[in-house]
Amino acid sequence: MDKHKKNISFIVISAVIGFMIAIQFQTVKEPVERDTRDLWQLREALLHEKELQSELLSEIRSIEEKLQAYESKQKQSKEQALRDTIQELKIEAGLTEIQGPGLTLRITPILEEIQIGEPIFSGVSPELLKRLLNELNMYDAKYVSVDEQRIINTTVIRDINNETKIDGHALTSLPIDVKVVVDNLETAEKLYNQIKASKATEEFFIENLKLIISEPKSEITIPAFDHSIQIRYLESLKANEGGNA
Template sequence: MPRRERSLRLNQKQKSHFTIIALVIGFMVAVQFQTTQHPKVRDTRDMWELRADLTKEQKTQADILREIRALDGQLENYRTNKALSKKEALNKTLMELKKEAGATPVTGVGLKLTISPLFGEELLGKEIKDVSPQLLKHLVNDLNSYDADEIAIGDQRIVATTVIRDINGRTKVNNYWLGDAPFQVTVLTKDPEKMYNRLKASNIADEFAIEDLSLEISNPHRQLTVPAYDQEIPLKGLTVDEAE
């Protein structure tokens, strides 16, 4: 084959190779151009998305904080209300205990009994003595058996710890000297009419007469008040747990 013909064929192959290489290079340049242009758009989009996500997260966090504050407020109110409820319950229990122990005045329906000398000293020719503790105890026992709720001898409330005793010929009630007759005994009861009839039918007035004393029983009263027991009440064995 002549040399010129071989050279011509070689040049054609080289041109083909060059064309292919040029196409490849052009394609790579185009791809590179695309890769250098698109990231800016993507980065911008990602930034706005991040900002939106951050804003959303901040809003969620703010909502959570508001909810926590609201729950803290509710919890504090619950604790306050619980403490108040517990305090109110303790106060109510304390008042009930005081009432049961006789440490508060009580008003209700009942009777008044008046104890007075049956005769004057001039007629008796001797000094009138105090009403004996035994006679007063007998009267209190009878009144309790007739369903007395509260009793006061003079201004002294009769409670479970009351002591009626004689000291050197004088009578003491709740560590107070009993005044000279006449004095009154106040009795509260749910059915004063029934108590009145039972007292009238009993012999208690005769027992007072034996000691030269008169026992007068009043008609039922709609409103009477017995005073509070004004001395310290022993509360042995009673403990109160402190509120948390």
């Protein structure tokens, strides 16, 4: 009986030891993946995260300030608070003319091509124009117009019968001015340098176009959006519905 118990104990101990060895072998066989980025890559990643955090905090702070200002105005005058809110929404929707620091980018044909008699495309393709606008937005452009047409969130740029159209407005001839307004003159200087260093000029040159970037100015005028905005998925609220305000 004692011998039988000893055999059972030996089997149990052997099984436990075997299980532990198997776990150890699996751990050695599949090591934890390590971050192979170098010091500069880690610093760039950290800087990017800090910039993102700073932008989010700035946006939160701005929203909190607006809420506080709205609550303060609401106590003083509900009517004035409502008017100020409507004006802010009009500005954000692009329904008001904007003046501020910025710069102008002019799209023109390449003169060399004209001199040798090559046919010149009279406009700019929707794809090229969209790439330029995306790049401007990436570099903190706040308000933009193309050929005096205000660009807003619902703007449609597409090719219709071989003509590039912005919300129905045809870009049929050159030059075309792209006006940009930013928050301050310092940001305008930064935008100027970034566009100068980007591949935008090369992309336009490939399509026989020249992108001329003007020096930043303290005041650029962006026109208001002059088309009707299509509102979808919204319904008017009835008088007996809504909150208690």
